[in-house]
Amino acid sequence: CDQFHWGDNCNNTCNCGAGAERCDRITGCVCKSGWQGTLCDTDINECSGGVNPCDTSPNQRCVNTPGSFVCQCVTGYQNVTGICTDINECNDNPCEQLCDNTVGSYTCSCRAGFTKDANDKCQDINECDTTLNKCDQNCLNTPGSYKCSCNDGYILSPTDQRTCDIKTECTTFNCTAPGTCAVNSDPAEYCTCPTGYNLTMADNITGICKNIDECEPSNPCADTCTDKTPGYECSCTKNGTKLDSDEQSCTDRDKL
Ligand SMILES: [Ca+2]
Ligand SMILES: [Ca+2]
Ligand SMILES: [Ca+2]
Known part of the structure; x- marks a missing residue:
């Protein structure tokens, strides 16, 4: 027989299919593994037999291919040196906010203060x-x-x-000592100064209490006026005079 015929008197035409290894001149088409049929044109479904040729763990499935089969990891798993291992999907940041890896999958969640809407988006x-x-x-x-x-x-x-x-307490005003800050009922803050000081505002919120020079420009004393901080002091310098009990007038010592 020539390479295209086989059998008695070479009466049969080979016509072998894709799964044939060769055409034997006595027996006809010889199939490669994974193929069957007279013409070797029928794929063997290795996955449909009683014995699963793949790892029987639920993470692996058998996928039939023409002339063979492959073992694939199911969704959520990847082949790590022959073992289907859970994929940590969170490494690829698939979530808008928080990601929790689970065995075979992952879940997205939202931070405190947000809720997940129907489209898995985090809404404030x-x-x-x-x-x-x-x-x-x-x-x-x-x-x-x-x-x-x-x-x-x-x-x-x-x-x-x-x-x-x-x-009840000032929060913005700064009243320099000896000034004090108080809160009005309106409720503005304000600075107050003790007697003997004048309030000046350095800016809108900073109050400074400055000593009043009571001796200038008009002298309240009968004789000599000495400014003090605070207040002032009168003294009598003329011979024979002494400061009166009103702390301003000078009176002859004789008359006391
Ligand atoms: Ca097959
Ligand atoms: Ca996972
Ligand atoms: Ca909010």
């Missing part, structure tokens, strides 16, 4: 909504959080950041 929670509002007075929504603030005359509690307490 508006804590200033009437139902959620925790602020005593004013609420400002921010991405992932919120801020409380208070009306004029109130200060935000530094401990809970929500409660507004009536302002």
Whole structure:
């Protein structure tokens, strides 16, 4: 027989399929492994037999191919030196905010202050909504959080950041000693100076108490005036005179 025929008198035409190794002049088409049939044109489905040729663990599946088969890792697993191992999908940052790797998969979640919507997007929670509002007075929504603030005359509690307490202490004014700061009912802050000082404002919030020179320009003393901080002192320099009990006048010693 020539290479295209086989059998008695070479009556049969080989016509072998893709899975044939050769055409035997006596038996006809000889199949390569993975193929079957007279013409070797039928793939053997190695995956459909009673014995799974792949790893029987649920992480691996058998995929039939023409003339052979391959063992593939199922979704969520990858082949690491022959073993289907969980893929840590979080390494590729598939989530908008938080990623938790799970065996065979992963889950996305949102940071505190956000909720996951139907499309798995993280949406800011508006804590200033009437139902959620925790602020005593004013609420400002921010991405992932919120801020409380208070009306004029109130200060935000530094401990809970929500409660507004009536302002009793100065928070912005700086009154240089011996000045003191106080809060009005309106509730503006202001500086006060003790007697003997004049208040001058260095700027809108800085008050300075300056000594008053009571001796200038008009002398309140009958004789000599010495300015003090604060106050002033009168003294009598003329012979025979002495400071009166009013601390200003000078009286003859004789008359005392
Ligand atoms: Ca096959
Ligand atoms: Ca995983
Ligand atoms: Ca918010």
